[in-house]
Amino acid sequence: MANRLKTALLNPQFYRAMTGIVLFLVLWQLLTGVLDLPRFKLLPNPISVIKEWFSFEPLSGRSLFTQEYYLDIAYSVVRVLIAFSLATVLGVGLGLIMGWNRIFYEFTFPIVEILRPMPPLSWIPLAVLVLPGVEVAVVYVTFIAGFFATVLNTLLGVYSIDKKYFLAARCLGSKPRHIFRNVVVPGALPFIFTGLQISMGVSWMSLVAGEIISGQRGLGYAIYEGYSMFQYNQVVCYMFTLGILGFISSAGIRAVGRKLMAWEASRRGA
Amino acid sequence: MAKGKTPQGAISIKNVTKIYDPEGVHVVAMQDCSFDIAAREFAIIVGPSGCGKTTLLNAIAGFDGITSGEIFLDGELISSHQKQIKPNVDRMVVFQSGALFPWKTVMENVIYGPIVQGTMKKTEALARGRQMLNQVGLAGIEDKYPEELSSGIQRRVEILRALINEPRVVMLDEPFRGLDAVAKTVMHEFLVGVYCTSPRTMFFITHDLDEAIFLGDKVVIMTTRPARVKKIVTVDMPWPREHHIKTSKLYLDLKGEVLEAVHEEAKKAFQAGERELA
Numbered sequence: 001m002a003n004r005l006k007t008a009l010l011n012p013q014f015y016r017a018m019t020g021i022v023l024f025l026v027l028w029q030l031l032t033g034v035l036d037l038p039r040f041k042l043l044p045n046p047i048s049v050i051k052e053w054f055s056f057e058p059l060s061g062r063s064l065f066t067q068e069y070y071l072d073i074a075y076s077v078v079r080v081l082i083a084f085s086l087a088t089v090l091g092v093g094l095g096l097i098m099g100w101n102r103i104f105y106e107f108t109f110p111i112v113e114i115l116r117p118m119p120p121l122s123w124i125p126l127a128v129l130v131l132p133g134v135e136v137a138v139v140y141v142t143f144i145a146g147f148f149a150t151v152l153n154t155l156l157g158v159y160s161i162d163k164k165y166f167l168a169a170r171c172l173g174s175k176p177r178h179i180f181r182n183v184v185v186p187g188a189l190p191f192i193f194t195g196l197q198i199s200m201g202v203s204w205m206s207l208v209a210g211e212i213i214s215g216q217r218g219l220g221y222a223i224y225e226g227y228s229m230f231q232y233n234q235v236v237c238y239m240f241t242l243g244i245l246g247f248i249s250s251a252g253i254r255a256v257g258r259k260l261m262a263w264e265a266s267r268r269g270a
Numbered sequence: 271m272a273k274g275k276t277p278q279g280a281i282s283i284k285n286v287t288k289i290y291d292p293e294g295v296h297v298v299a300m301q302d303c304s305f306d307i308a309a310r311e312f313a314i315i316v317g318p319s320g321c322g323k324t325t326l327l328n329a330i331a332g333f334d335g336i337t338s339g340e341i342f343l344d345g346e347l348i349s350s351h352q353k354q355i356k357p358n359v360d361r362m363v364v365f366q367s368g369a370l371f372p373w374k375t376v377m378e379n380v381i382y383g384p385i386v387q388g389t390m391k392k393t394e395a396l397a398r399g400r401q402m403l404n405q406v407g408l409a410g411i412e413d414k415y416p417e418e419l420s421s422g423i424q425r426r427v428e429i430l431r432a433l434i435n436e437p438r439v440v441m442l443d444e445p446f447r448g449l450d451a452v453a454k455t456v457m458h459e460f461l462v463g464v465y466c467t468s469p470r471t472m473f474f475i476t477h478d479l480d481e482a483i484f485l486g487d488k489v490v491i492m493t494t495r496p497a498r499v500k501k502i503v504t505v506d507m508p509w510p511r512e513h514h515i516k517t518s519k520l521y522l523d524l525k526g527e528v529l530e531a532v533h534e535e536a537k538k539a540f541q542a543g544e545r546e547l548a
Contacts (some may be wrong), residue, residue: 173358182386189373
């Protein structure tokens with residue numbers, strides 16, 4: 001660990017990344033705080049955002065040192081986790097079966113292809129109408145976004161598998177269930193994980209939109225609330241909070257993927 | 271797998287014709303092709319590219335059917351216009367571009383067959399796999415993934431994955447294509463080694479005539495499409511084959527004979543190709 005930190009600190013990459021961030025903040029400060037440009041005046045400047053974020057007594061009542069802040073995060077994270085898990089289990093399952101069984105594919109593919117492009121937010125009215133409670137509706141809208149991305153990528157994953165592996169498996173005496181377990185699932189895994197990355201991204205997107213429109217609590221809701229209460233610092237704080245959470249969840253999926261696909265390491269040249 | 275009784279592996283190909291008809295355009299891949307491979311014989315199949323060698327392999331393996339004719343394995347009909355037996359471990363295929371499962375380690379690949387068929391317990395299979403790897407000097411790579419290894423080693427592992435099932439027939443479709451000349455000689459020694467340790471019927475497709483004569487008991491030269499047998503050259507040289515035979519007079523004579531027949535067909539294929547383009 002200490003060693004890794006040391007190499008990271010010696011690496012020019014690290015300093016370039018830091019410089020990039022600093023330049024971004026300077027530019028932001030220039031545009032909003034120093035130059036006094038017409039439309040930019042309304043934007044909070046980075047110093048006030050950071051002050052608010054780290055404040056013990058924030059004006060908005062939300063900062064790193066308040067319980068409110070973590071409650072908002074917890075609401076959103078739990079919603080995303082439930083929706084993403086459901087989307088993964090059902091999406092990977094459906095995708096694998098569609099890829100595995102030609103007849104099932106022919107029954108399901110057209111309908112999947114029509115439902116898939118529907119923007120998740122267009123589901124909100126029906127979701128609120130039919131599902132018990134707004135909470136379930138928000139989770140549903142988050143789920144539906146990730147679900148179709150996962151189905152499609154899993155399906156493509158199965159189709160990406162070279163035919164020779166199926167022939168080799170049959171030659172070696174596999175029954176269909178062996179082929180499913182030893183060829184279809186591992187062969188589709190790289191595409192599945194690409195799908196999960198996309199799924200996680202669109203889940204956060206739909207969640208925040210869902211929370212803004214019909215939610216109670218959560219980061220999206222707090223962003224909208226900050227807007228209506230003129231707490232623009234809070235809006236920006238929460239936007240960055242979402243950025244960080246999105247980054248962490250992507251990194252998490254990548255880490256799990258690397259673990260499950262150790263065999264891909266040599267392909268990546270690691 | 272036939273336990274107790276010794277597997278033989280004699281193949282008899284009788285008047286086999288295969289017509290592909292994908293979009294209403296008849297493509298005759300094989301026409302009236304007949305020849306026999308004796309049990310435990312090392313047969314080499316050569317012929318112009320795209321002449322239908324792989325079509326024949328697919329038919330014997332059970333990957334694909336034939337339009338007419340019959341194929342027998344040890345007297346049992348395995349393929350005709352109405353019968354196509356399923357792929358099975360008694361006829362193992364080693365593929366052109368290598369088909370080790372990239373997501374399984376070397377050892378998981380080698381023991382895959384016995385494990386899914388349930389013919390060996392895991393510990394038994396592991397012991398057998400380790401023994402086979404040791405025997406050919408590949409100890410220590412058990413836990414590596416195929417793509418961490420050179421393609422030469424990958425090919426050897428794939429051949430072991432086939433052999434662990436003790437098939438009656440091993441079919442290899444240009445298994446050493448793309449390897450350099452030095453790597454090929456290592457492969458040939460390896461194959462001579464495993465063949466002499468436990469001889470079984472080999473059906474080996476190649477374009478490399480040196481390989482053909484060095485490894486073959488007989489070389490079956492196919493015509494340009496539609497494939498049938500043009501000539502069979504018997505290579506009457508003792509096993510185990512050693513590299514010095516490549517300079518012997520007999521070897522060079524045989525090579526000349528095969529080369530001439532192959533060249534004739536290659537020219538025909540080339541002209542046919544030009545006609546198709548014109």
